[in-house]
Amino acid sequence: MDPLSLSARDLAAALRHRRISAREVLEAHFARIDAVNPTVNAVVTQVREQAHAQALAADEHAAVTAPEDLPPMHGIPMTHKDTHATAGIRTTSGSPIFADLVPRDTDVVIERFQRAGVISTGKNNVPEFAAGSHTYNEVFGTTLNPYDLSRSAGGSSGGAAVTLATRIQPLADGSDMGGSLRNPAAFNNVVGFRASPGVVPNVPGRDPRAWLGQKGAMARSVEDVILAMSVIAGPDSRSPVWCPTLAGAFSSLLAEEVGRPLAGVRVAVTTDFGLDVPVEGEVAGVVLREAEVLAELGASVVPACPRLRDADRVFEATRAFDMALSLREVVAGHPGQVKDEVIWNVERGVALTAEDLMEVAVARGRLDQEIGRFFGTDGADPSGGGAKGGTGYDVLLAPTTQLVPFPAEWTWPQEVAGERMGTYVEWMRSATLISATGCPAISVPGGFTAAGLPVGLQFVGAPGRDVDLLRVARAYDEATRHAERAPAV
Template identity: 50%
Template sequence: MTDLLEQSATELTALLAAGEVSSRELTQAQLDRIAAVNPSLNAIVTVDEEGAMERAHAADQALTRGGPTGPLHGLPMTHKDTHLVAGMRSTNGSPALADHMPGRDDVIVARLRAAGVVATGKSNVPEFGAGSHTFNEVFGTTVNPYAPTRSAGGSSGGLAAALAARIQPLGEGSDMGGSVRIPASFCNVFGFRPSVGVIPMPSDRNAWAWLGRVGPMARSVEDLELFMRATAGPAPELQLQAPLDAAAFGGPAPEDLRGVRIGVSYDFGLGVPVEAPMLEALDRTIATFEALGATVEQASPDLGEADRVFGNTRAFDFANSLGSLVDSRPELVKPEVIWNVEKGWALSAREIMETTAAATRLQAKVRTYFASYDYFLSPGAQVLPFDATLRYPQQVAGVESQTYLDWMRSACLISATGLPTVAMPAGFSASGLPTGVQLTGYHYRDPQLLRVARCYEEATGYARRAPEGLGQGRVVETAPALAGAHHHGEVE
């Protein structure tokens, strides 16, 4: 590994802007790193070497001409394979789209391109991003850089593994039910789920969709903030515009957290099962926040209606976006996606109205909680990275999983609130596996939340610990030989 690839996106963009490193040099280093370590991870599934070097050359020429450049000018980056990149294979991990070559960029890719990013390829995902374990019938399974027999999480698992493996310092994930936060926990990196609309995620079929978010993942909070400055801002496609702009992100982190009030829960007030190493990680984090001067008390928002809000809203969104594909080509779509689409089709008008009412009551509970606390701290995942040959954990802390949702409920409950949440590394278990926590703030207090996370990062430094032994000859099986039945439970 070169020192160049160990550096953050903030450091690298400064070097690029100063002419101390060229985009071509950095892009070649990334391509070389992919060649060296990706065979043992299967994190990057499409690589455009020729196109990447052409784009890097153009970035260098633009800098030489002295014209305007964006905040990420010349930075090479792979994109999540659920995001369209014009002229680059974009499969969503689905056999139905295995040869899909889109003619346009998704909004997030277009914004990154405008900010100066050099697209180099695509990172692996579960089919249609449905699931917090990254495997599909097109490319196979992505494994964890810290333990190559274990899951890297999902659906942004390819990106999380690439970040941990020092393939790139920064990238765009997405998160409906934990797809940024769970892989961040599994791979010892940071992930951010912003407030709704801060990074636009327009839907062709529902301009009011709110559950899914695009958000950055990185090895430092400073890089998350850099990403937000490069991509946040209004979009005409959205009916509701976020009251935040890109300039709000960044600024100095607080020296300590005196006066900050943090509520914490081990089980979300609902008896959610969590493995002991994840509870120990939460204890470490509590001790860190208390050492920084914060007041930490056991307290949880009333999340009693969050399961219904998440489950029905997600089913509605899946039926809306994927229903026509499932109806026309079900043989090409995995059973979990079919199940969730069918659940969406089956929602009655009464159920939809009752879900909206439940979401309204949930927001009232959230407002009550944040009148007393600034932040809510909870486990970043319920389990350690698990055997990558499984579809999902069959039990959590001795409690049998009845649906696919059970093992990732820690993330889904927070998704239902719509609140901004940052996933943070929390050290390693006794067995050497990464752990994580999630810190949640109030609506549109995203910049303040990230500054608190940066204070925590400076006090811990967990993400600086790199995986060992990558690129030493092991090749991951790319065909998904996964244990367990195709369980028709919740996904993502």
């Protein structure tokens, strides 16, 4: 049995029923890191001695425990995102300032994976302070795309996405403010899911009510993402944010048969988000081609998009505020040691006025109303007509990224589809516009360009309807299985 070829769900079953040991899986995990990591530079910290001790303990526990009494991810090894605190394991955030930091606390998303039986083996590369969607920093260098080693792996969960694509591990944790789960998933032919606010609590953190940045899961299939969500979702007493979807709802979804579930599902499809967002022609072509697959699965697919004219303002101001809250002291205390893009974002946050924040609050209210209209959660006709009794579009289908993976030596794309980009986040609008809505969104492999570069499809659902969104995304994923095409690394 090759454990690296198994899905997370199948690997968990094999471990629970002792068809393979946790030590054997761990050895294969580290052997794969040794084989591919010198080429792609995805894993930046390893704790092999600690992991081997945990694998031995896991096997000893399994020897005296019934399979059904073992935790759901018993013995599965995972490296974690280097911005997620891990007690006793170096967490650098890709910054020279914190190159030797070993936290005493652990982020809740990793706590929950560990409680479910995951063996933590190290950390994955990130951009400095997770700023931007290209994974490079002065501490560890650049992570490369395994489908084309001259290209970007995306970010900020770029290292995580590459560990999945190269079969180092079947699951990964990540986070997403402006696309940091979705963009690298698209660039690496894997799945990245950004849940509704509150589904995975943002604790510990400076602002437990923060809603724009969300922690989440990545995998090589939607089904394995659902498995991960069944472990990491749920409320936390430290978080004041309401959790709209409990872990049990994801467990129930895993038990459903896929079959042909899209009859009656209404899918809206857009390539420019109704705002003339520049998207490369080959990327847009893949989105339109794969929309036909959804129609073949029984969905009703029509061109449509919510009115997102307030989304840019909401995203830009909220991101600036959140980054200033988190990093202003670091920037002030370490002049010349933080990259320019982070300084720019922090300065924008510090410069926000009360009037700015009031205008953004009103804009967010309008955006919330528009999302309710579009998905029918406010009882209005999504086409703009009269009351519809709560019906509307079920899913919005759009590009995850506006372009294919770009050259790894770039800091960020200066141009997309012939249009100049003014900032390091502007080329990510296909993701940031959706972040501003608070909607759950998932990037699913949609196929490849003629040159063999991956393209991701972004499925978006109504806030709080994460399970309904994942049901549709899983049906598409099961029908196409694009992620089974592995890179040649």
